[in-house]
Amino acid sequence: MLQSREKERILEFFQSNGILVAPDALNRIIENNMGPMIRSLLTSEVLDSGYLSEKQIHSVLVDSNKTRNPYFEVDYSNLKVNSSAEDFRKYFSDRYEKLKKIILLSSHMRGTLPISKAKRTPGKLKVVGMVSETSVTSNGHRKLLIEDLEDSIQVIIMKKNPISSELILPDEVIGIVGSVSSGKGDPVIFADEIVRPDIPNRVVQFEESAPVFVGSISDIHVGSKTFRKDDFRSMIHWLNGGSEESKQLKYLVLSGDVVDGIGVYPSQENDLEILNPMEQYSALAELISGIPEDVKVFIMPGNHDTVRLAEPQPCLPEALRKDLPDNAFLIPNPCTLTLEKRKVLVYHGMSLNDLVELIPGMNYSTIGDAVKELLKRRHLAPRYGGKTPLIPSATDYHVIEEIPDVFITGHVHSHAMGEYKSVRYVNSSTWQSQTDYQRMMNFSPNPSILTLFDLNSLNVVKKDFKPTY
Ligand SMILES: [Fe+2]
Numbered sequence: 001m002l003q004s005r006e007k008e009r010i011l012e013f014f015q016s017n018g019i020l021v022a023p024d025a026l027n028r029i030i031e032n033n034m035g036p037m038i039r040s041l042l043t044s045e046v047l048d049s050g051y052l053s054e055k056q057i058h059s060v061l062v063d064s065n066k067t068r069n070p071y072f073e074v075d076y077s078n079l080k081v082n083s084s085a086e087d088f089r090k091y092f093s094d095r096y097e098k099l100k101k102i103i104l105l106s107s108h109m110r111g112t113l114p115i116s117k118a119k120r121t122p123g124k125l126k127v128v129g130m131v132s133e134t135s136v137t138s139n140g141h142r143k144l145l146i147e148d149l150e151d152s153i154q155v156i157i158m159k160k161n162p163i164s165s166e167l168i169l170p171d172e173v174i175g176i177v178g179s180v181s182s183g184k185g186d187p188v189i190f191a192d193e194i195v196r197p198d199i200p201n202r203v204v205q206f207e208e209s210a211p212v213f214v215g216s217i218s219d220i221h222v223g224s225k226t227f228r229k230d231d232f233r234s235m236i237h238w239l240n241g242g243s244e245e246s247k248q249l250k251y252l253v254l255s256g257d258v259v260d261g262i263g264v265y266p267s268q269e270n271d272l273e274i275l276n277p278m279e280q281y282s283a284l285a286e287l288i289s290g291i292p293e294d295v296k297v298f299i300m301p302g303n304h305d306t307v308r309l310a311e312p313q314p315c316l317p318e319a320l321r322k323d324l325p326d327n328a329f330l331i332p333n334p335c336t337l338t339l340e341k342r343k344v345l346v347y348h349g350m351s352l353n354d355l356v357e358l359i360p361g362m363n364y365s366t367i368g369d370a371v372k373e374l375l376k377r378r379h380l381a382p383r384y385g386g387k388t389p390l391i392p393s394a395t396d397y398h399v400i401e402e403i404p405d406v407f408i409t410g411h412v413h414s415h416a417m418g419e420y421k422s423v424r425y426v427n428s429s430t431w432q433s434q435t436d437y438q439r440m441m442n443f444s445p446n447p448s449i450l451t452l453f454d455l456n457s458l459n460v461v462k463k464d465f466k467p468t469y
Pocket of ligand 1: 302
């Protein structure tokens with residue numbers, strides 16, 4: 001009787017919010033007594049903005065900007081989820097225009113023509129286009145279809161040209177230097193050179209003062225049976241230990257999947273030590289409370305967290321802030337932080353899965369190479385419509401407009417750090433042991449590593465908290 005009343009209450013609640021619930025989902029909510037939690041989350045914050053009205057989303061996102069956070073500026077208030085064809089047009093136009101502007105900074109691209117004009121221009125020319133198709137001809141030459149805002153044209157890269165082996169991703173924006181040959185059919189550009197937005201060569205100023213570290217950790221997965229809480233506690237112990245390095249750590253970035261969540265994959269409940277996501281966040285808050293008060297802790301959501309899956313993801317709900325100490329700051333995904341005048345770009349990293357699929361020979365243990373491919377394309381998710389759900393808003397928030405000094409990603413549970421044209425990067429370590437899924441995929445994570453970037457010298461230090469037997 002009580003259950004059927006609760007069922008009615010939950011159904012009424014979802015209906016009043018314009019949400020349809022599958023019978024299985026409803027039963028699971030009742031069985032796990034999750035009704036009150038869902039009501040509190042939905043009434044105060046976004047559980048999944050995809051189901052809320054534009055007005056509600058607007059107010060929630062405006063609220064999420066009231067994060068009294070002096071370290072980043074982001075405005076998602078014009079973002080809506082129920083996208084139309086016009087939204088897609090605006091989204092891709094914005095992506096194209098922003099990346100074209102960066103490509104045109106290259107001296108190789110002076111005198112670039114619109115594609116419609118290039119078609120009527122014999123001889124050498126330059127165009128900028130978004131790649132809409134890639135294929136290989138029967139003779140082994142590369143064939144692309146590229147588009148600008150008005151027109152499209154085929155591009156042939158002859159197999160003898162060294163650039164024919166270059167990785168070209170669908171939806172990336174590239175500059176082409178080549179010549180048009182119309183012959184009998186449609187005009188075609190024979191490419192000599194590909195120009196990417198890329199990170200330019202630049203001189204970075206280094207400060208000679210004492211180090212100021214930003215630490216990077218990711219994918220903590222609190223609530224999972226495989227969360228390595230002993231390693232995490234020994235990191236907190238080190239932070240409080242008073243060593244020279246730990247005293248120099250002023251910022252700590254948690255780049256997503258801070259808890260394991262629930263319902264992220266089938267039968268996840270079998271892998272959970274804490275079933276209720278609110279309790280998972282409370283356990284996280286308790287751990288974070290052990291971090292010294294003078295360390296500012298930035299918490300980003302990932303695909304396991306309690307916000308909508310589609311990117312850009314807003315900050316974690318304000319309702320979760322109550323347990324967190326005052327030195328914890330909620331940040332959205334992606335986000336650029338300004339720390340000690342350095343730009344620190346943080347992205348959870350869902351698009352890395354797409355890159356592993358698209359790049360021949362790429363795997364999770366060579367993920368640093370995939371991170372470099374994102375920087376080369378100045379885009380955090382170059383391929384649209386793969387495994388990375390993206391909201392087609394009028395602004396493409398995944399374009400890397402500002403050159404970061406430090407680029408932090410996570411998500412794949414590997415650990416890779418390096419430098420690409422003055423940008424220090426890390427694919428940050430997880431705090432979760434190998435899961436059954438990873439065992440099945442024959443992937444061994446590299447957990448429990450804190451990566452430190454000195455914001456003055458940009459030197460990188462790795463601290464491993466796995467036990468030494
Ligand atoms: Fe993730």
